[in-house]
Amino acid sequence: xxxxxxxxxxxxxxxxxxxxxxxxxxxxxxxxxxxxxxxxxxxxxxxxxxxxxxxxxxxxxxxxxxxxxxxxxxxxxxxxxxxxxxxxxxxxxxxxxxxxxxxxxxxxxxxxxxxxxxxxxxxxxxxxxxxxxxxxxxxxxxxxxxxxxxxxxxxxxxxxxxxxxxxxxxxxxxxxxxxxxxxxxxxxxxxxxxxxxxxxxxxxxxxxxxxxxxxxxxxxxxxxxxxxxxxxxxxxxxxxxxxxxxxxxxxxxxxxxxxxxxxxxxxxxxxxxxxxxxxxxxxxxxxxxxxxx
Amino acid sequence: xxxxxxxxxxxxxxxxxxxxxxxxxxxxxxxxxxxxxxxxxxxxxxxxxxxxxxxxxxxxxxxxxxxxxxxxxxxxxxxxxxxxxxxxxxxxxxxxxxxxxxxxxxxxxxxxxxxxxxxxxxxxxxxxxxxxxxxxxxxxxxxxxxxxxxxxxxxxxxxxxxxxxxxxxxxxxxxxxxxxxxxxxxxxxxxxxxxxxxxxxxxxxxxxxxxxxxxxxxxxxxxxxxxxxxxxxxxxxxxxxxxxxxxxxxxxxxxxxxxxxxxxxxxxxxxxxxxxxxxxxxxxxxxxxxxxxxxxxxxxxxxxxxxxxxxxxxxxxxxxxxxxxxxxxxxxxxxxxxxxxxxxxxxxxxxxxx
Numbered sequence: 001x002x003x004x005x006x007x008x009x010x011x012x013x014x015x016x017x018x019x020x021x022x023x024x025x026x027x028x029x030x031x032x033x034x035x036x037x038x039x040x041x042x043x044x045x046x047x048x049x050x051x052x053x054x055x056x057x058x059x060x061x062x063x064x065x066x067x068x069x070x071x072x073x074x075x076x077x078x079x080x081x082x083x084x085x086x087x088x089x090x091x092x093x094x095x096x097x098x099x100x101x102x103x104x105x106x107x108x109x110x111x112x113x114x115x116x117x118x119x120x121x122x123x124x125x126x127x128x129x130x131x132x133x134x135x136x137x138x139x140x141x142x143x144x145x146x147x148x149x150x151x152x153x154x155x156x157x158x159x160x161x162x163x164x165x166x167x168x169x170x171x172x173x174x175x176x177x178x179x180x181x182x183x184x185x186x187x188x189x190x191x192x193x194x195x196x197x198x199x200x201x202x203x204x205x206x207x208x209x210x211x212x213x214x215x216x217x218x219x220x221x222x223x224x225x226x227x228x229x230x231x232x233x234x235x236x237x238x239x240x241x242x243x244x245x246x247x248x249x250x251x252x253x254x255x256x257x258x259x260x261x262x263x264x265x266x267x268x269x270x271x272x273x274x275x276x277x278x279x280x281x282x283x284x285x286x287x288x289x290x291x292x293x
Numbered sequence: 294x295x296x297x298x299x300x301x302x303x304x305x306x307x308x309x310x311x312x313x314x315x316x317x318x319x320x321x322x323x324x325x326x327x328x329x330x331x332x333x334x335x336x337x338x339x340x341x342x343x344x345x346x347x348x349x350x351x352x353x354x355x356x357x358x359x360x361x362x363x364x365x366x367x368x369x370x371x372x373x374x375x376x377x378x379x380x381x382x383x384x385x386x387x388x389x390x391x392x393x394x395x396x397x398x399x400x401x402x403x404x405x406x407x408x409x410x411x412x413x414x415x416x417x418x419x420x421x422x423x424x425x426x427x428x429x430x431x432x433x434x435x436x437x438x439x440x441x442x443x444x445x446x447x448x449x450x451x452x453x454x455x456x457x458x459x460x461x462x463x464x465x466x467x468x469x470x471x472x473x474x475x476x477x478x479x480x481x482x483x484x485x486x487x488x489x490x491x492x493x494x495x496x497x498x499x500x501x502x503x504x505x506x507x508x509x510x511x512x513x514x515x516x517x518x519x520x521x522x523x524x525x526x527x528x529x530x531x532x533x534x535x536x537x538x539x540x541x542x543x544x545x546x547x548x549x550x551x552x553x554x555x556x557x558x559x560x561x562x563x564x565x566x567x568x569x570x571x572x573x574x575x576x577x578x579x580x581x582x583x584x585x586x587x588x589x590x591x592x593x594x595x596x597x598x599x600x601x602x603x604x605x606x607x608x609x610x611x612x613x614x615x616x617x618x619x620x621x622x623x624x625x626x627x628x629x630x631x632x633x634x635x636x637x638x639x640x641x642x643x644x645x646x647x
Contacts, residue, residue, distance in 0.1 A: 034307070035306075035307030035310075035546070036307045036310065036542075036543070036545075036546030037546070101497060104496065104497050105493060105496060105497070110493060114493060128400060128407055157307070159408075159433055166402070170399045170400070170402070173399055174395075174396050174399055174502070174505075175498055175499045175502050176499060176501060176502070177499040177501065178495070178496070178497065178498050178499020178502060179496060179497045179498070179499070180497055180498050180499065180502075181499055204545055204546075206545075207624060207626075208311070208314070234545065239589075239590075239593050241589075241590065243584065243585075243588075243590055244590065245578070245581070245582040247575065247578040247582075247620075247622065248578075248582075250622045251575075251620070251622065254622065254624050257624055258624075274592055274593065274596050
C-alpha cells in the first residue's frame with residue numbers, strides 16, 4: 001500500500017515538475033483569437049502534429065453561419081491540407097441542424113421537412129447564436145460517436161467565439177426544459193469535464209493584442225471552468241542578434257516588454273518562421289506544436 | 294486626392310490590427326480641428342476605457358484631451374452596450390414592459406448576438422441628437438463587421454418576412470393584448486400542418502418555449518418602428534459623399550486574402566472608394582538596413598520586406614486609396630496614440646507614406 005502511494009506520489013511529482021512528461025491530450029481544442037494572428041496556420045500545424053503522434057485528428061471549421069448561405073469550401077485548399085496528412089472536416093449548418101432533429105424525432109424525412117419550413121429558418125435566423133449551438137452540438141456528437149477522435153476547431157475570431165460559448169449557456173436558460181435544454185446542459189457538462197476541452201487563444205506579441213487576449217480569457221472564464229491558455233505567435237525573439245538594426249532591436253525589445261508584463265500568462269511563443277510557402281510553414285511548425293497540447 | 298472629413302467615419306478590419314487605436318486617433322485629430330466628434334466603439338478594449346477613464350458603458354461621455362494640452366475638445370466617447378440601447382428603444386416606444394421579457398433579456402446581453410443591429414440603432418439615435426459634426430464608428434472585427442453591414446437588410450427581413458411568416462402561422466396575437474382572447478385566436482389560426490410542426494418543435498424545444506418565444510417576438514415587434522427608422526441610415530452610410538469607409542489592416546497580420554475577400558463578400562458595401570489603412574509599416578526602416586549578403590539576417594530582411602510589399606501590392610491593385618501608417622516603437626499607450634494622431638494631422642493626401 002505504502003509503495004503504491006509512493007509510486008503515485010512520484011508519478012504526480014513527475015507530471016508536475018518534469019517538463020518532458022507530456023501534457024494529457026484533450027479531446028477537443030478550440031483555436032481562437034483576433035483575426036490574422038495565425039489561428040488557421042497554427043490549428044493546421046497542431047492537427048498535423050497530433051496526426052504524427054498517431055492520433056485520430058479532425059481539423060474542423062464552419063463553412064457558413066446562416067441556413068440560406070451556401071457553404072464556403074475551397075476544394076484546392078482542402079486538397080493542399082490533406083496532402084499534408086491532415087484530416088479535414090468542414091461543417092455545414094443545414095446538415096448539422098437536420099442531423100440533430102432527425103436524431104431527436106427518429107425521422108430523416110420529418111427533419112428535412114422541418115428545416116425547410118420558413119418558421120424554422122426564421123427561428124434560427126432570429127435567435128442569435130442558434131447556429132453556433134448547432135455546430136458545437138455536432139462536434140460533441142462526433143466526439144461521442146468515436147471515443148478515439150480528437151477535434152481541432154479553427155474557431156471564428158474572438159467575439160464570435162464568445163457568442164458561440166455564451167450561446168450554449170443562453171440556450172439552456174432560454175429553453176428551461178425539453179430536448180434542447182437537456183442537450184445544451186449535457187454539452188456544458190461535457191465541456192466543463194476535466195481534460196476534455198482546451199481553448200487556445202492565439203495572439204501576436206504586442207501589448208495591445210496580449211491585453212485583448214487576456215480580456216477574452218477573463219470573459220470566457222466568467223461563467224466556465226474551461227482550460228484556457230494564451231499563446232504568442234510570430235515571435236521575432238529567436239532572430240535576435242547583435243547585427244540587427246536599431247528598429248528591429250526595438251521591436252524585439254517591445255515584444256519582450258509585452259511578454260514580460262504578462263509573465264506566466266503566456267506559456268509558449270511560436271517563432272516567426274522564414275518558411276517560403278504555407279505548406280512549408282505548417283510542416284515547419286508542426287514539431288513545436290507539442291507545446292500547445 | 295484629399296482626405297475629406299465626412300459625417301460618418303467608419304473603421305473596419307480584421308481585428309488586432311490597431312483598428313480601435315486608429316479610430317481613436319482619428320477622432321482626436323478631428324476634435325483638434327474643432328469638430329464636434331462622437332467616437333462609438335462596439336468592440337471595446339480595456340485600453341480604451343483606461344485611456345479615457347471610462348467607467349460607464351452605453352452612454353456618450355465627454356472626455357478631456359488625453360494629451361493634457363489644456364485644450365478644450367468637443368469629443369465624446371461611447372462604448373456600445375446592447376442592453377442599454379434596447380432600454381432606450383423601449384422608452385422611446387413607450388413599452389418598457391418588454392424589458393422584463395426573459396428571452397429578450399438573454400439575447401440583448403453583450404455577445405447575445407444582437408450587438409450589430411443594436412449598434413446601428415444607436416448610431417441613428419445619436420445622429421438625431423444633432424450634437425455631432427462627425428461620428429466615428431469603430432466596428433467589430435472581421436465577419437462581425439460584415440454582419441454589421443448586413444444588419445440593415447436583416448432588420449428588414451426580420452420584420453417584413455420573418456414576422457409575417459410567424460404571424461401567419463401563429464395568428465394575429467400581437468393585435469390582441471388580452472392574453473386569453475389572444476390564445477383563443479391563436480388556437481383558431483393554427484392550421485393542421487402548423488400544429489404538427491409545433492408539436493414536433495415542442496418535442497425538441499420544450500413545451501413552454503414556443504409560447505415564450507411568441508411573447509418575445511411580440512415584445513420585440515413593439516420596437517419595430519425604431520428599428521425600421523434605423524434603416525434610413527443605410528443610405529447615408531452607403532453614400533460616399535456622407536461617409537468615409539476605412540478598412541484597417543496591418544503588416545503583421547497575415548491576412549491579405551481575407552481582407553481582399555471582404556470586398557468581394559461585402560455585397561458592394563466596400564468599394565474602390567474604401568480607404569485602406571496599412572498599419573505598422575516598416576518598409577522604409579527595412580530599406581535602410583544592409584545586412585551581410587546571404588546571412589541569416591539577410592534572409593530575415595527579405596522575408597519581412599516581402600511580407601510587407603506583397604500586402605501593399607495586393608491592396609494598391611484593388612483599391613485606389615491606400616494610406617500607410619508607420620510602426621510606432623513607443624510602447625506607452627498615450628504616446629502611441631499621440632504619434633498616430635499626428636500622423637492623421639499630417640495626412641494631406643492619400644496614397645502614400647505619411
